[in-house]
Amino acid sequence: MALAKKSSPKPAPKSAAPAAAKRPVSSKDALEQKVFAALDAFQIETPSWGYADTGTRFGKFFQDAAAIDLNDKLADAGQVHRLTGACPSVAVHVLWDFKPGEDPKAVAALAAKHGVKIGAINPNLFQDQIYKYGSFANADPAARAAALEHTLYSIDLGKKLGSRIVSMWFADGVNYPGQASVRARKKRVEEGLIAAHKRLGPDQLLLIEYKPFEPAFYATDIADWGMSYLYSKKAGKKARVLVDTGHHYTAQNIEQIVAWLLDEGMLGGFHFNDRRYADDDLTLGSIDPYQAFRIFHEIHHHAFDNGGKYADIAYMIDQSHNDKSKIEATIQTVVTAQELYAKAALVDHKALAALQDKNAQLDAEELLKSAFFTDVRPALRAWRKSKGLPLDPLAAHRASGYEVAAGKERAARRKELGIVQGGSYA
Numbered sequence: 053m054a055l056a057k058k059s060s061p062k063p064a065p066k067s068a069a070p071a072a073a074k075r076p077v078s079s080k081d082a083l084e085q086k087v088f089a090a091l092d093a094f095q096i097e098t099p100s101w102g103y104a105d106t107g108t109r110f111g112k113f114f115q116d117a118a119a120i121d122l123n124d125k126l127a128d129a130g131q132v133h134r135l136t137g138a139c140p141s142v143a144v145h146v147l148w149d150f151k152p153g154e155d156p157k158a159v160a161a162l163a164a165k166h167g168v169k170i171g172a173i174n175p176n177l178f179q180d181q182i183y184k185y186g187s188f189a190n191a192d193p194a195a196r197a198a199a200l201e202h203t204l205y206s207i208d209l210g211k212k213l214g215s216r217i218v219s220m221w222f223a224d225g226v227n228y229p230g231q232a233s234v235r236a237r238k239k240r241v242e243e244g245l246i247a248a249h250k251r252l253g254p255d256q257l258l259l260i261e262y263k264p265f266e267p268a269f270y271a272t273d274i275a276d277w278g279m280s281y282l283y284s285k286k287a288g289k290k291a292r293v294l295v296d297t298g299h300h301y302t303a304q305n306i307e308q309i310v311a312w313l314l315d316e317g318m319l320g321g322f323h324f325n326d327r328r329y330a331d332d333d334l335t336l337g338s339i340d341p342y343q344a345f346r347i348f349h350e351i352h353h354h355a356f357d358n359g360g361k362y363a364d365i366a367y368m369i370d371q372s373h374n375d376k377s378k379i380e381a382t383i384q385t386v387v388t389a390q391e392l393y394a395k396a397a398l399v400d401h402k403a404l405a406a407l408q409d410k411n412a413q414l415d416a417e418e419l420l421k422s423a424f425f426t427d428v429r430p431a432l433r434a435w436r437k438s439k440g441l442p443l444d445p446l447a448a449h450r451a452s453g454y455e456v457a458a459g460k461e462r463a464a465r466r467k468e469l470g471i472v473q474g475g476s477y478a
């Protein structure tokens with residue numbers, strides 16, 4: 053070390069002018085341009101159930117500010133969108149959010165009043181007692197009929213609300229070997245999905261989600277992306293695969309699945325969350341931000357190879373904010389998603405392709421890492437400033453007093469209405 057110090061030459065005097073002349077756009081400007089372009093095109097849908105009290109199967113911990121009804125959920129979603137500028141739509145759960153016979157036009161108007169619109173429609177095929185042994189896969193025709201009826205109702209609701217996506221998640225599965233014919237169940241699910249697909253309007257899409265286990269523990273009827281892919285293909289042209297990041301085994305390479313689905317034109321959307329053990333529904337990027345970055349990288353890379361045209365993907369959040377403030381956790385998620393999406397947009401795809409052609413693995417890997425480790429937060433603040441948004445959405449939310457006021461008002465309203473916090477999952 054001492055030697056190096058002695059022999060280190062005096063740095064040559066810097067002349068900034070020639071370098072600046074060669075580069076009409078400073079690297080900071082170039083970075084900002086990439087980040088701005090990425091964020092302008094990136095919207096993420098928040099889930100209505102993310103604003104309500106949730107918990108685990110062991111219990112719930114209640115929050116005064118948790119949303120009581122759909123109006124509260126839409127108001128909270130409006131607050132998140134006002135502060136982030138990136139969440140114009142809200143995914144809804146038909147059973148939890150809509151009263152039977154509720155006027156869809158009134159719901160759409162309510163959403164508009166709060167500055168948002170209704171996004172993905174999620175039918176509920178897992179809560180009623182009739183679904184004890186499954187919905188579409190159930191051997192009991194009455195259960196299958198109930199599931200289809202509710203799905204068709206949900207699709208019609210989507211049409212009336214101007215919502216594009218019908219998002220299907222099935223809790224169907226069996227707990228013990230021999231309990232049911234795996235192939236018979238497969239065929240029944242196919243039949244149900246084909247019938248549902250027939251009902252879609254011209255602009256609607258049917259997204260089919262998969263999950264390896266839970267609530268059933270022996271065989272889940274749509275256990276992985278391959279099954280979702282096959283079901284989507286059989287259902288019809290407007291069916292796509294939905295990737296919930298938490299619905300994979302720990303060792304699975306999710307970005308590889310994403311790349312395959314992109315290449316096949318079959319990636320419909322995401323349910324973002326993070327996980328450490330199972331389907332933990334933790335905040336996106338809280339455990340492994342590099343994984344979310346790698347997923348976003350595959351999306352940007354696919355667009356680059358596709359002449360700059362991005363795949364039509366619905367970015368949605370599916371998280372349970374059990375013990376975090378629900379609105380704060382949602383804002384944190386959106387900001388994290390924007391940061392990781394923007395970082396992934398910084399990858400130099402031309403340079404990456406050249407390195408990949410040469411099998412320069414170390415340099416290619418470093419190229420990804422240098423984008424991942426770039427601090428995009430100043431560029432994000434500049435983007436927010438350009439949109440008239442608060443520079444720090446979380447700080448602005450806290451300063452607004454929204455949550456304290458909501459907590460007081462909702463606690464009082466619960467008392468007045470005689471609502472005891474608890475009951476269903478959301």
Ligand SMILES: [Mn+2]
Pocket residue numbers: 221261296323370
């Ligand atoms: Mn999900």
